[in-house]
């Protein structure tokens with residue numbers, strides 16, 4: 001059986017505003033204190049009126065720019081009617097026919113094949129979030145609990161075209177989306193806390209006798225981890241292949257099905273659909289007036305955008321000579337990490353050197369200490385100073401590591417380490433590279449002349465180059481900052497010529 | 498005149514339970530309202546932009562500032578049922 005998976009994603013992200021979308025209640029994740037962030041507006045008491053939070057719209061428009069969406073100069077909000085306990089007004093203020101943005105795309109690169117594809121976006125619109133229901137897990141049919149802290153917080157819905165062709169592509173799309181939204185600081189996209197949520201529409205195009213047969217579309221709801229998105233889609237594709245082979249149902253033969261994802265069992269399960277769910281009876285919200293934005297206002301927002309992750313990767317490869325892999329490792333750690341890298345690079349003047357240190361020494365320390373780059377005690381300017389000395393040939397890489405270790409030790413002891421600390425450490429520990437060949441010469445003579453080394457010296461003379469190791473070690477101990485490579489060469493030259 | 502099925506659908510969406518007689522009676526009344534409004538169909542609006550709002554007002558915004566929310570007791574004070582922390586509602590069936 002030949003088939004192509006057809007996948008479209010609907011992603012909801014919460015915006016990083018201080019207050020809710022239409023009232024002054026705080027926009028905070030606060031599950032331990034239910035129902036303390038509500039007011040007459042967000043719980044829909046009669047006589048209350050919503051007023052649009054300008055920052056929520058600005059963050060939405062900023063996001064649209066990063067997602068290559070067209071921005072509307074005129075937009076409005078509509079009421080979407082449905083009954084659910086987490087929706088106190090019995091309608092959600094959303095956008096129907098005139099969303100603030102439409103027709104965009106996100107570029108994704110698949111790790112498995114290295115292939116780059118464009119996932120088109122249909123639209124992004126701004127709406128209010130619902131509250132949170134907690135169901136009685138005892139199975140005895142107890143009451144459900146409703147927390148309305150989240151009710152009315154600003155929520156961005158981003159809808160993709162069904163352009164995605166694999167579970168892996170869906171995951172990578174979501175990861176790239178999260179990275180982008182974090183870079184431009186519009187959302188923290190935390191899937192565990194629900195500030196990023198994803199629904200997937202999945203079906204198959206079965207290829208049979210030159211015909212392309214679409215199977216019924218299934219919507220998998222409430223995927224709350226990247227792993228979950230990938231696993232749920234993989235499972236759903238397999239399930240739909242079996243379903244096609246047994247009942248050969250095509251799109252339109254049955255109503256669209258909604259399924260949930262059981263992460264523990266690793267399978268999707270059927271859910272009772274909301275009755276007449278499609279009949280939301282949208283109409284323009286009479287409590288909110290339309291919004292117009294001029295092109296000049298858009299330009300002002302555009303000016304606040306940073307360099308996007310994809311552009312940053314490209315410039316690291318083409319301008320700094322990094323490998324694709326290193327560029328991704330640095331960019332994918334987030335904006336603060338990439339900013340740190342940029343500063344180290346600009347101080348030391350060598351992107352590759354900076355990349356080596358960030359992807360190895362710095363990353364190892366962050367992992368060991370379980371901290372983020374923002375909490376790292378060696379500032380970018382200080383690490384940059386160390387690397388600059390390596391780049392200029394003033395210290396060896398090995399000495400650089402010793403300085404790095406000492407900087408960490410000093411800051412662990414509570415001192416602030418600065419660029420000056422670097423010079424002090426190099427001087428105190430005698431780590432400056434010994435460039436005086438005369439001094440190296442004397443040290444080599446002393447080691448070669450030492451009777452303890454007579455056997456090693458004979459071996460090297462006889463062509464056994466590996467015997468030179470202990471000799472180098474002794475010279476280095478004598479001189480500290482000498483460059484091991486040149487010491488090795490000088491010893492060999494002396495003994496074999 | 499609306500069919501009883503149409504009336505039933507509207508009633509279901511509004512969470513209203515109607516008897517047979519009510520379905521008939523309300524179908525009649527709704528039909529009359531629709532006929533009354535249908536007069537508007539005679540106006541040629543092909544050259545008219547759809548109106549988004551009756552008031553000729555745009556861009557009513559507020560700054561992103563927080564205000565004090567209601568105390569929890571007050572927020573829950575109209576709830577038919579509560580445990581002092583949450584609104585309590587009859588069990589919601591998620592799974593089929």
Ligand SMILES: [Zn+2]
Pocket residue numbers: 020023024025037038039040041042043152
């Ligand atoms: Zn409120």
